[in-house]
Amino acid sequence: MTDNVPRASDFSANTEELLGYNGEYADAFDAGHLDTAPLRHLAVVACMDSRMDIFKILGLDNGEAHIIRNAGGVITDDVIRSLCLSQRALGTREIVLLHHTKCGLHNLSEDDFKADLERELGIKPWWALESFVDPYADVRQSIQRLYATPFVAHKEHIRGFVYDVTTGALHEVTLSEGVHPTSGGGENS
Numbered sequence: 598m599t600d601n602v603p604r605a606s607d608f609s610a611n612t613e614e615l616l617g618y619n620g621e622y623a624d625a626f627d628a629g630h631l632d633t634a635p636l637r638h639l640a641v642v643a644c645m646d647s648r649m650d651i652f653k654i655l656g657l658d659n660g661e662a663h664i665i666r667n668a669g670g671v672i673t674d675d676v677i678r679s680l681c682l683s684q685r686a687l688g689t690r691e692i693v694l695l696h697h698t699k700c701g702l703h704n705l706s707e708d709d710f711k712a713d714l715e716r717e718l719g720i721k722p723w724w725a726l727e728s729f730v731d732p733y734a735d736v737r738q739s740i741q742r743l744y745a746t747p748f749v750a751h752k753e754h755i756r757g758f759v760y761d762v763t764t765g766a767l768h769e770v771t772l773s774e775g776v777h778p779t780s781g782g783g784e785n786s
């Protein structure tokens with residue numbers, strides 16, 4: 598693990614510089630009228646990857662969608678928590694999943710990662726790393742989890758994509774034949 602951790606010798610803290618940018622942003626701010634509920638009734642679940650500008654990739658504007666991100670864009674309990682609130686309280690009815698090529702979770706060994714942590718820290722993580730081998734299969738897994746959870750009621754408009762970080766293009770992932778959304782819970786779109 599320690600062999601392939603990128604060195605951060607060139608690191609210096611960014612926050613003060615960012616606060617300067619925020620001052621400029623606030624001076625020109627004109628979005629104070631936006632509602633809490635997203636205008637497009639859309640939620641996007643995406644990887645945290647720094648190369649993915651979700652707003653630009655999808656042509657979204659401020660106030661139009663919930664953007665829920667974590668390492669991998671994985672459908673975890675916490676993502677389900679956010680989607681449940683998004684649908685029940687804030688009116689979203691469509692979910693777009695964005696995974697991508699060259700992800701930091703790609704081909705990582707979950708067992709090795711956890712074993713290293715346990716050896717170094719004396720405690721084994723109680724969470725799954727959710728590493729994967731095939732980003733397309735990983736999107737399918739995420740779609741399946743959404744179909745399986747009762748807490749995401751509106752399942753009629755769920756689509757998943759792999760974003761190619763070398764071209765900027767999205768490639769849609771569909772479930773294999775014979776796999777269909779479970780019924781129930783999604784009638785009231």
Ligand SMILES: [Zn+2]
Nearest residue numbers: 644646700701
């Ligand atoms: Zn990623």
